[in-house]
Amino acid sequence: MREKRLIKKLQNPSSKEYNSAILWIEDNWFQDALRVMKSIGVERHLAEEIFWESLTNLYQSVKEKKFEGKGTLKSYLLGICRYKSLDRLKREGKSIISYVAELPVDEYTRKKEDDDIIISEEIVELFYEILNKLDEKCKKVLTLAVQGYSMAKIAKSFKFDRNQSAATLNYRCRNKLREMVESDQFILNKLKKLL
Amino acid sequence: MKYYEKINRYLGKEMSEDEQKEFKEELYNNSDLKLEFLMQKSETLAIEKLAAKDLKNKVREFRNRNAQRRKKLLILFLLLVGLSTLIGALLIITGKPKAEIIESNTSDQNVINSDNSSETPISTDTIIDNQETLENTDEELNPENERKSPPDTQQTKDQPPSHQVVAMNTFLETERSINLKGDDTNTRDKSLSRAYTAYENKLWNNVIEFAEPFRNDSIWSLNALELIGKAAFQDFQFTKAADTFFELVNKEDLLYGDRWEWYLLLSYAAILNERKDDFDQLSNIILGDPDHSYFLKVDKLKNDLNFL
Structure with a gap:
């Protein structure tokens, strides 16, 4: 091709x-x-x-x-x-x-x-496990945002009328993920070792 | 998440060099920022992993669907082959005279042509008859046009090689499915339209003669070359057809590239004894690209040739 x-x-x-x-x-x-x-x-x-x-x-x-x-x-x-x-x-x-x-x-x-800050694969795997606990909508919006899609495009893929709705969903899902990470003492300890 | 935007800009490489330097210094001195940074980077890496798995799954699903579709088409094809063999066998058993069979084939073909929907193969005899009719028409319409048998067919007029019959049959099937005039009927050059008219009247020598001056034309070169190639093929000048389609394929046109590769392959198929290697190479390239517009046709052509 x-x-x-x-x-x-x-x-x-x-x-x-x-x-x-x-x-x-x-x-x-x-x-x-x-x-x-x-x-x-x-x-x-x-x-x-x-x-x-x-x-x-x-x-x-x-x-x-x-x-x-x-x-x-x-x-x-x-x-x-x-x-x-x-x-x-x-x-x-x-x-x-x-x-x-x-x-x-x-x-x-x-x-x-x-x-030059190295995050071990073990930590990434732990984050990945937590990420998988989120609902499909959240996983989708976070994936699209990390891949660099504009909020307008994300809104379109969710059939939202306003771009702001996509931004809000992204923000809420990020927060949700962060809350789940912060409530996991094991991960927090691993991260603190890197400080 | 108070450093979210800042870290996002750093990870997204949106900071200037000075800003980056400043950010890195702060990263080593501010443990809150560093923890936040580690979390955000880990999240990003995990999400990238998720995106990759997602894409992989989707493509795997697509591959399986394609394989299933191909399997169904193959079964359908085999059923059709079986059915046509059965009909053929029945005709032979009922003892219908050969001439009658040819006649009914030809009239069937006419009906099919008008329906524009069938893929019934044409017999060797029918091709020869058609060719002769075309040449006669050519002579009547243009007496100055010297009637000469092309060297490719001189020896094989009575019995063309079977790979040539398969190639010609397949070519004619393709022609039935493609609108000759394409979508440029209204815009094509008036001078080149003489070549199109000759093509519509199946005057192959005239097509080549009228299209040849446009071979290097900046606008009409592709149209002219395709006409020359197709006319040469139908005039049994397979080597000329192959050279012309090879020239077209090298133009790497996005819209018609697949079609020209297909015609080039048919030209190679018609002179399979001389161009077997070229045929194999090109067919392998096409079959290596499942999305090639002529993928299934090439698959079928290879099977047909293998049966010989």
């Missing part, structure tokens, strides 16, 4: 179109991404998880037209996989086999590599 057609499909609002593009990417690029991640020291089961997180980021960047064609889509995806692999290994306290310097360092990678 050609690059231009792939971008066009990812930007297409029809789920049939963008799903088929994502499917194509998975079928054709996953093995390359796996090789990159394995060379850094990521195990297969983790690599798949990182691949999907990276693919979500890529999809978002293309959909929101933030991908400005610096390099190819594939090198951009591999760049995100590489960054996320390094980040995940750091967070899990595992060693990095080799630093693959020849891989393209894209804007996304450059921007994020300077975060």
Whole structure:
């Protein structure tokens, strides 16, 4: 599938179109991404998880037209996989086999590599468990907001008349999540150890 | 959540370099801010994880649905093949003379053409008959047009190779399903419309002659090339058709790219003995893209050719 057609499909609002593009990417690029991640020291089961997180980021960047064609889509995806692999290994306290310097360092990678506060994967998993206890509406609004959707678009996806309703829902769900986290002493202790 | 906006701006990389520096310093000196930061970043990472799982599940669901749909289509296709084989066998058993069968096939075909809805294959003899009729019409309408048998068909006039029959049948089926004039009838160039008229009258040599000057035209080049390719194919000049469609495919047009790849594949199929590798390569590319507009047709074509 050609690059231009792939971008066009990812930007297409029809789920049939963008799903088929994502499917194509998975079928054709996953093995390359796996090789990159394995060379850094990521195990297969983790690599798949990182691949999907990276693919979500890529999809978002293309959909929101933030991908400005610096390099190819594939090198951009591999760049995100590489960054996320390094980040995940750091967070899990595992060693990095080799630093693959020849891989393209894209804007996304450059921007994020300077975060020097490391949150362990264990903490993220604990947050993930709590997040899953929220209702579907909350999960949806929080996901869309983190993916960078504007409140107008979120309102549209919920069929709200006013954008403010989406902002309010997002705020309430964030608060709800925070309350649940703060009431969990185990997580709080883990976080306080990082201070 | 009193630092929410500030942290959000930092995580979203919306701060200037000075602001970032200032924020980081504050982060190391203010434990409230740091705790808040850790919570917010963890929440963000967890939500990103959720989004990725969500996307993965949706795509998996889509893949399964597609596979089921393809399975249903395959069953339907096999049923149709079985049914047509049965009808064929019945006709043979009832001992209908061959000429009669051809005649009824041709008249059926006419009815089908007017209905514009069937995919009944045409027999080898019918194709030869059609070709001859077209050439006769050509001669009558344009006596200056020298009637010559193309080199591709010279040796195989009595019995064209079976892969050529499959390719031609499939091509004619596609032609029935595509509106020849497309959506540019009102806007197309008046000079090129001579080529379109010749195409409608099945005067293949004239189509090529009239369309050729537009081959490099900045506006009409794509239309002209498609006409040349299609006319060359129907005039049994398969190598010329393949070269023309190859040129079109290289134009990487988003709207018609799939269609031209399909025509190129049919041209390769018609000269399968010479272009087997090209045929295999292109068909694999198309079958590797489940969303290709001609995915199912290519699948069917490959099956048809494998039966030979």
